[in-house]
Amino acid sequence: MDMLLPWILPCLALAAEPGHWSFQPLQRPAIPAIEQVGTNPVDAFIQAKLKEKGLRPNPPASRAVLLRRLYFDLIGLPPSPQEVAQFIQDPSPMAYEKLVDSLLASPRHGERWGRHWLDVVRFAESNGYEMNQHRPNAWHYRDWVIRSFNNDIPYGQFIKEQLAGDQLGSPAATGFLVAGSWDQVKSPDPVLTANQRADELHDMISVTGSAFLGLTVGCARCHHHKFDPVKQPEYYGWKAVFEGVRHGESAIGPAASSTERLQALQQELAKAEEELARLEPLANPKANAPERLAVDPKGNRERIPPARARFLLFRVNATNTGTEPCLDEIEVFAPGGKENLALATKGVKASSSSNYQGSPLHKLEHINDGQFGNGRSWISAEAGKGWISLEFPKEIDIGLITWARDREGRYLDRLPVDYSISLGLAPDHWNIVASSSDRAPINKKGMTPVKQEGALAQLEKRKQELSKELLLLTSPLRAYAGNFENPPPTWRFHRGDPMQPKEQVSPASLRWLAKPFELVANAPEGARRIALANWITAQDNPLPWRVMANRLWHYHFGAGLVDTPSDLGVNGARPINQPLLDWLACELRDSGSIKALHRLICLSAAYQRAGTMEENNSRLDAGARYLWRFPPRRLEAEPIRDTLLALAGVLDQRLGGVGFDLFEPNTNYVKVYNPLADPGPETYRRMVYQSKPRMQLDSIFGAFDCPDAGQTAPRRTSSTTPVQALSLWNSPFANRMAERLAQRIREEAGPDPRKQVLLAFSLAYSRLPEADVEAASLALVEHFSLDSLCRALINANEFLFIE
């Protein structure tokens, strides 16, 4: 990547380095020589600062407290009572170090720390703004992040792949570029369209600047940066870098292929189809009584006596919900044929009575594009009715027509319940060949899945399952990782207004910070992002290493060495211990390993100190910024929910994949988010796997300062409110978890109330209760219920705070 590329312009002179501390070259500071410190250099730096400030460090935390702290910090889950016992009883001086290593090696670690990074990059799985529709394939990026932390890929590579993973064999990583809001509402108004596009690119520029460089490059959109030396043309140099990046899905690789399974599937499917053809009654549009299965949102077959046609008409007269009908695909087969003859790629033209407006998911061309599901479907613009007509390039013989509302089985509404299918050799000479008149009745308002009965239904169901699996195995993997197009020219916009373009701008880095680059104006798209990625991660760029080392510190201790983690610029805070930050940054730059940094930090004496208050120290340093104690803090929403599930013994620890939804399915074109009344076990996964909608907070844990992903969240707030208290005290979810915890305790501890109480405290707090608390707990269990005790335990401060 570093070879001289033809489109790089002659190198510019490096501008004079601005004097701000973080822009200075990164040099490894000498480790202070301090007596009585161990071997960890982190402590040498901290000790020097404590001495300077006249602060006396706290003694080490108890083993149980330390263990809990480490578990929550590194994996976001509590230790089991067995793990506590084992650690406390392990006499080896290496016990703690071993534990740090094993937690860093746990796949749970990437889930915990991946969530932190997802905050920084405003990741969510919906588009935001008015329509705020779901992004079904955005999760690939989330998985990439988790995997990257688990695999400890070098930090430079971590940055590069997010900017240009498509060029580096890691195509899901560019989900970073398009993780932000995207306004789906499109218009013929050119001013609006230009502003929307400018906002999209602004989002990419801003987040790239603040996530990797801790620099608010986005502030130079309308004018030179007010505080940092970022000039307005430099902003547009970055804009030229991203000019070809568009929101959307792209193929990130071939289907996961297992030829063996594929062949078996195909054979089984063929057999099922043969059987079906044998058993299946022909459509009988003249019938008035049910002869065939009720219509099914997931798929319907219309077997007809062989007929010749050039035109097909699918007319809908009513739907189950009264809303505009939806069809995801119409397929047509010759008698005994296996090949879909209705595909647009075969020259078949589709027309319709009307088309749903304003949604990219629902378009006429989806009716015969060979792709299934609500996301590739047609909806009419007429309540309860509408028609589709297909014109074949020549006359064909037809024996079977299939159609569905949503072959992926997620949507049950908009289902045609009164319909007819006609064929013709000429337009408007229709002959009805199939209709709903011989279908078994369906509850017209019924949105519940259709329950089909009998051998035929079984067979049909089996066929659908096989087809679905086959489809999954054969379709390429798609991810919301952006599309990369040939970039149009970039202009500097006067005052940031796209209607006031000034001079043309070439893709370029900032002219300072590290050795700058400028490409020719028409440089290839991918090369632009590669160039920027190389510039950001250059060894002589002092910012990325300082920024990431500081972020890691921030998440371990609750506050960074610089407490404005995404702004190390002039307007940000000053480092509280710059030599320490620089030393850590050098470690990160030279080793690339994030886990090595975690290890250094967790093994420091500072990290292992007791969190207790001490008056003298507190007077001098109330916030414990200099780390005379470990600063206690409230857990974030995700570890609270995860821990509830873990204690209840119901946490589903599946790693990665499609997320779970905490809202009801909804097909309105402006997505409506109604929380699930009673989220079931399919939602009992770690919260990082929630298919998190933008701007729409979870009804229970949203009150615990979950970011809304509208803007980046480099630092979470930590609020305490009555609504929060009510959510955990009264929500059905929290109470169900208390109940399940009680049930688990009864199973594991047996009927003895005392044993139950002891186990409850060991599980919830990794310790045994004090005598008076034990007595009170026993009384509660004996007079009321273990459930009541569990409810109190999961609402108490000790449950919610890392000490």
Added chain:
Amino acid sequence: MPMNSFSSNEPAAMPRRSFLGHASNGLSHIALASLLAGEARAFQPPGPLRPAIDPRHPQAPRKPHFNPRAAQVLVIFCSGALSHLDTFDYKPELIKRDGQPLPGDSKLITFQGENGSLTRPLWEFKPRGKSGKMTSDLLPNLGNLADDFCFLHSMTAKSNTHGPAENQMSTGFVLDGFPGMGCWVTYALGSGCGDLPAFVAIPDPRGVPQTGTNHWNSAFLPAAFQGTPFNSDKPIPFLDPPEGKKISEASSKRMLELLNKKHQERNPGDSELAARIAAFEMAGKMQLAAKQVGDFSRESPRTLEEYGANDRDNPLKARFARNCLLARRLLEKGVRFVQLFNGSYAMGEGVGNWDGHKFLKQQYSTHAPILDQPAAALIRDLKQRGLLQNTLVAFITEFGRMPTFQKGASGRDHNPAGFTVFLAGAGVKAPFSFGATDPFGYKAVENPLTIYDLHATILHLLGLDHERLSYYHNGIERRLTDVHGKVIEEILA
């Protein structure tokens, strides 16, 4: 404990600027500027004024920056863009030129495309009140209160799309992810009401507005300042424990108190622990207060009738009326900021809200009766009870509509270039009209106003300097008014 969000946004993050902020210590600006060595910031207004928030009581009332004219705010937000031309912006020239092309802009492409001819208001305008203000028959009850209103006829918005424009009207920014107006106000001022949320959002009975929770999300402000959404159909969630559980409310609460007490004894002096205990006590009070405020059984039949709360012929109107009544009861209890929504997300052509693109006559004939009587009754009721003396009412919408019909349709497209909102109550002139659009009602031409100006004025009336009320986020000292906004002095009483 050190880790509370309020103090972490305090000086450590911004040492010099907060120094500036509290710079009543005799250092001159010039001396400071030289201290800041070459960074051109002497032009800066005198730094942020961050509210001093007690982490144990983030909602406790706080002093404003200067003497306020209003203490509480009621926002009535008409989602979908209520046409100024068919309600409050009387344009005789538009009536005269009905059917003619819009001069100068005949090829104009707006949000949905091409436009047809100028179209007169679809409802008659009549003089109302003593002031004789011309308003239309679409909203006669609101029109009859014109003497109490301060109309701003020259509003402009930055976006002509509902999502970004609603964002701007409620958060100051067209982008997602900025705190709602009510969040800023409660961040600054807390609340006078101890047992109800400081900021209540009342969604329309049909559903949430077009940018949903953006209107009340606290975004980067602490969640303590998040609006709590509920209405008369859907109360605050989780006020009661789920039914049928084997739990004892009183005993498990006593156990919880014991656990917290022991824990605090082991961790003396940690304010965040105390804060959580206080929040729990507050939650207990809220359980009662929230139920009381939503219980209308003591409202007189006359009041219910005035609001239209029992209108059997129009159930949607009755439900909106109950939301209006809820708004009054919340304000009576001292809730700082109430945002009442009329209109929801789009659920079909002009069905859920004021977005009248295609069949404006039919659409508005449905929506207006839902809004008019209940909202007018609410404002009248506030006045009768003396609440308007310290409550500011802001009747707003995200943008206006075109003086033309859309090509081939019988409705008006989006128009951010000119529209009307009105204020009423504490601190504003009434009857009063300020600013004007051109003779067709297309563009603001006389004293054009931005949403920033409107926000600056609302904050000003609450005793807050919009240039100094800020919160540091991701490298920027954020304000409701971004880097813009000017208080509309001319309308202050």
